[in-house]
Amino acid sequence: DKPNCRPDEVQEEVFELMCTLDAKEDQLDFPTIYGSAKQGWMSADPQKPSDSIAPLLDAIIRYVPAPKVEEGTPQLLITSIDYSPYVGRIAVGKLHRGVLHAGDTVTLAQRGNVLKKCQIKELLTFEGLGKRSVPEVTAGDICAIVGLEAFEIGDTVCDAENPEPLPTIAVDEPTMSMLFTINNSPFFGRDGKFVTSRHLKERLDRELEKNLALRVQPGPSADSFVVYGRGILHLSILIETMRREGYELQVGQPRVVTKEVDGRMCEPIEVLNIDLPEEMSGKAIELATRRKAVMLQMDRRGDRMHLEFEIPSRGLIGLRNQLLTATTGEAVVSHRLKGFEPYRGPIESRQNGSLVALESGTAYAYALNKLQDRGAFFIDPPEEVYAGQIVGECSRDIDITVNVCKSKKLTNMRASGSDDKVILAPPVRFSLEEALEYIQADEYVEITPHAMRLRKIELDENVRKRQQRNGG
Structure with a gap:
């Protein structure tokens, strides 16, 4: 049901995969069922759509063997x-x-x-x-x-009397960690029902009962926890679920889990696949190789290109946003874990700084209009903000504190037609995954049931400047 679908090529790729896995001759003669989940049909012939998924169910009954059973103890x-x-x-x-x-x-x-x-x-x-x-x-x-x-x-x-264990299976280890802490912003408690560290700990403990890949350890303070998962998507699903349940929390920048193998520091490496228009492939290659990616494959598929890379997991943080921006939303990105390999060196982080609110109050169009040359904003007037909240992205590589709460003073003298019409650029809006990929080490994402904000960990501007002078 997609214009760029390629069922014949995919079948050949599956056949090659089976050969690589040393499949037997009878296994290589596998049946193929085609279908569209969107339109709700399956068929043995892609040119002859049916009106149901019955062909798939019939094929399962016909080709999938019944389980092999043995006599003996359970x-x-x-x-x-x-x-x-x-x-x-x-x-x-x-x-x-x-x-x-x-x-x-x-x-x-x-x-x-x-x-x-x-x-x-x-x-x-x-x-x-x-x-x-x-x-x-x-x-x-x-x-x-x-x-x-x-x-x-x-x-x-x-x-019970004659135990015979089966070979155990291993669960993949986490590849990424994130700091979860209570919401201590000035807007604390406005939206959520569960806002204390006790609530947060009980919810994470419940999640451990059913989320196999999750790990939780105490954080640097009594009201924080380090949560380990299999990637940003895995952790963002947990955060989104908690948000919908009425929790308020803040999360820090994702960090990749490293481990020592044979005396060398190793990091998780993933296989990255990108499908995009041919004329945009150069931008994607440049963005990926900046993040220590190594190209494995480059194929033309119709009017699109398929790129395959090996890239460190930390290189994926923020890459999806940059790819979508560089390709005007046309890139299709997927990745999977390959394993742990030696550390590949430092990767450049986000180049632009942040626009940080100077004071708490209501943001006005008058103030935002005067500051538009400083960068792109994440807020719309008359949105409420607090001191230390990140309200936009700076056009330079430094953080700038701005007063978005400055309003036009009223006077008893007005000249007809002297007021300028304010035209603001639309604000940048992040999804949860995009926000987690965007923040820096000194920033948090604040999540509540009805809002998501970016903020500095230290809200006081003077304290931030002092920490910067001291190298903190």
Whole structure:
């Protein structure tokens, strides 16, 4: 359903991938089903659309083999975790062998040859979008188990008397961290229902119960926490969920997680794919290579170019915004984690400084009009601002404090036609992900249920100047 779709090329790429993975001859003879999620149809022939997704369901029944089952004692590898506010954590996995009954006593085999006895309180199977309680499950069934305690992904539920653990699976480690702290701005408590550090800690603890890739550690102060995730998108989903639930919080600049391998500092490296019009490929290559990216591939696909790079995860911070700006929104960007490789050196950060509000009050068009030559603004009159809030991007590479609350003084003498008409450029508006990518190390994003603002960590201008003089 897209003008630049290329189903034949994609099928060839899938075939090459299968060959690279040493697929067997019968596996290379795979069926292909074409479709459009937008229009709601699937078909074995892309030129002959159907009126439903029945061809996909028929193909699953025809080609996907039934689960292979073995006789013997039960073995279930925990591959996912669900959570219920009533029963707590729920283990989810496929029963590889044997039979499990509600009420059975089983052994939970964990990493490090740790074995502990548990009792199954309830067995659930999945039906449609919900779950159904059942008395037993047999080999091949995907089920959820209520009653296990302190389990993790990769643990095995096995026989109580003769435990035989399955090989464990590993969960990818986090690649990025971010500081979460309470909202201490002058607008604290205006929008949110949950505003204290206790609320924030309880919410993060609840998220740990079901968000497998998340890690939380105490921050530098009692009311802050360092949250680790798999990237900006992963962490921004959590922040957006909390915002909708009524939380107020502030988050700092994302930082990439590094680790030492064989005595060398290593950082996460990702494979970056960019699809864009051919005439704009030069801009994309320049932006990516500035961030220590190495080009792997460059292909022409119709009137568009496909670029593939290896780039450090920290190089991706803010890159999407720059690519979309440079290509007038035409670039399609995706990336995936490759692994950890030696550190590639420093990367230049945002070049422009910030326009910072001098005082608290209401922003006026009169003041913004006089300051338009200083840069682009993020606010619209008559929006309320506070001292230390970032109200725009400076056209130079320094931070400038501006008074956006200055109003035109009234007098008892007015000349007819002497007032100039104020025409302001539209303000720049950020999404949450864009704001997280935009901020610098000395800035926060303030998130409330009804607003999102950028601010300096230190609101007092004199303190900021003193810190700058002292090299802080």
